[in-house]
Every structure is written in C-alpha cells, then in structure tokens.
Amino acid sequence: MNLQDKVAVVTGGASGLGRAATQLLVDAGAQVVIFDMNASAGQQAVTELGAKSARYMQLDVSNGPDVESAFKAILADLGRVDVCINCAGIGIAAKTVNREGQPHDLDLYRKVI
Numbered sequence: 329m330n331l332q333d334k335v336a337v338v339t340g341g342a343s344g345l346g347r348a349a350t351q352l353l354v355d356a357g358a359q360v361v362i363f364d365m366n367a368s369a370g371q372q373a374v375t376e377l378g379a380k381s382a383r384y385m386q387l388d389v390s391n392g393p394d395v396e397s398a399f400k401a402i403l404a405d406l407g408r409v410d411v412c413i414n415c416a417g418i419g420i421a422a423k424t425v426n427r428e429g430q431p432h433d434l435d436l437y438r439k440v441i
C-alpha cells in the first residue's frame with residue numbers, strides 16, 4: 329500500500345488499535361494526525377513516529393465543534409484529509425442478558441466515564 333502524500337486522521341491514535349493503525353499508515357508513507365484525549369500518550373506516539381510523519385491534537389471526539397475546528401485546522405495547514413480511521417472509544421464488559429433475564433444497561437458507559 330502506497331499512501332505517499334496522503335493525510336490521515338486517526339481518532340484514538342495514541343493507544344491500542346488506533347496506535348497500530350497509525351504505525352501502518354506512517355509505514356505506508358502517509359502523514360498522520362492523531363486525535364486523542366490522552367496527551368502524554370499522544371505526544372509519545374509522535375516522538376516514536378517522528379514529527380515529520382505524525383502530529384497530535386488533544387481532542388475529545390464527542391465534542392462536535394472541537395472536531396470540526398480540528399478538521400478545519402488540518403485542511404488549512406495540510407490542505408487535505410484522505411483517510412479517517414475511528415478507534416477512539418472505551419470498552420466495557422457486561423453480560424448481554426444476566427441470570428435474571430435482564431439485558432445490560434445501555435447507559436452503562438455513562439456511569440463509568
């Protein structure tokens with residue numbers, strides 16, 4: 329895969345699936361912008377990937393206006409966005425249906441963040 333001169337945004341790119349995707353994109357020649365809430369991990373990723381290939385923007389992707397501003401800033405600075413990979417998120421384990429036959433609480437994530 330040749331992504332030379334392409335610009336990619338990876339949400340949650342500072343850790344886990346997003347960090348792995350970021351590495352693949354950089355290895356293929358893309359310039360990557362990481363959107364992530366975790367500033368220390370985001371900066372660490374840029375250090376590892378190299379500032380020529382990656383940059384970091386501290387962002388909560390659930391904040392629509394902030395995301396819009398970030399894309400505008402990228403378009404103003406880099407002129408394009410070719411790829412967007414969305415990995416930002418949290419994982420919560422819960423039984424689909426418990427022993428009493430009750431489904432898990434769909435608002436569970438709101439109670440842990």
Ligand SMILES: NC(=O)c1ccc[n+]([C@@H]2O[C@H](COP(=O)([O-])OP(=O)(O)OC[C@H]3O[C@@H](n4cnc5c(N)ncnc54)[C@H](O)[C@@H]3O)[C@@H](O)[C@H]2O)c1
Pocket residue numbers: 339340341342343344345346363364365366369387388389390415416417418419420
């Ligand atoms: N790892 C897996 O095998 C797997 C499997 C299925 C689903 N998932 C889901 O994929 C997502 C990523 O998983 P992961 O293992 O890479 O997790 P991870 O915790 O390693 O990475 C997630 C990254 O997203 C960032 N993040 C979380 N909420 C954010 C927000 N609102 N705005 C910006 N950044 C935010 C975190 O700071 C973190 O750096 C999670 O939602 C997880 O539940 C993961």
